[in-house]
Amino acid sequence: MVLNPFGVIAYKQWIKLSERFSNFELDVFQIMPNHFHGIIVLKDVIQPVEETAVGATLAVAQNDEDDKENLMRATARVAPTIADIVGAYKSIVSNECLKICKAQNKSMGKLWQRNYYEHVIKDERAYNNISNYIINNPIKWNEDKFY
Numbered sequence: 001m002v003l004n005p006f007g008v009i010a011y012k013q014w015i016k017l018s019e020r021f022s023n024f025e026l027d028v029f030q031i032m033p034n035h036f037h038g039i040i041v042l043k044d045v046i047q048p049v050e051e052t053a054v055g056a057t058l059a060v061a062q063n064d065e066d067d068k069e070n071l072m073r074a075t076a077r078v079a080p081t082i083a084d085i086v087g088a089y090k091s092i093v094s095n096e097c098l099k100i101c102k103a104q105n106k107s108m109g110k111l112w113q114r115n116y117y118e119h120v121i122k123d124e125r126a127y128n129n130i131s132n133y134i135i136n137n138p139i140k141w142n143e144d145k146f147y
Contacts, residue, residue: 001031007031007033010093013089017085023080024080025043027039032137039121094111
């Protein structure tokens with residue numbers, strides 16, 4: 001698939017998601033002219049609160065022995081969800097594409113559909129079927145109704 005400038009933005013921002021979200025791993029993905037397929041792998045991450053990376057964090061409060069109530073207190077942030085990651089991706093890509101349109105004095109219009117299709121891959125067979133579909137999607141592009 002040959003990417004136009006908007007597709008290049010979509011590609012680069014997808015690659016950067018693993019830097020942005022510590023619980024995100026890149027897997028098979030494909031950018032098409034009118035849609036995108038990707039497998040998101042989430043991993044468990046626990047980091048100290050002092051770190052600035054977004055991810056699951058857990059920090060136990062530091063206390064002296066006299067303050068037993070505080071000894072049991074902990075601060076936790078929930079790891080980003082699929083919805084958080086997809087929402088951030090769509091927003092970043094939209095903002096970058098909008099810069100191109102504004103520089104060309106053009107209107108961008110709607111870039112993304114409101115939601116996305118989410119499917120939990122439960123076993124290796126399902127993973128193989130889905131990843132093969134994604135990899136082979138460009139071969140079927142000429143059959144797409146928007147081709």
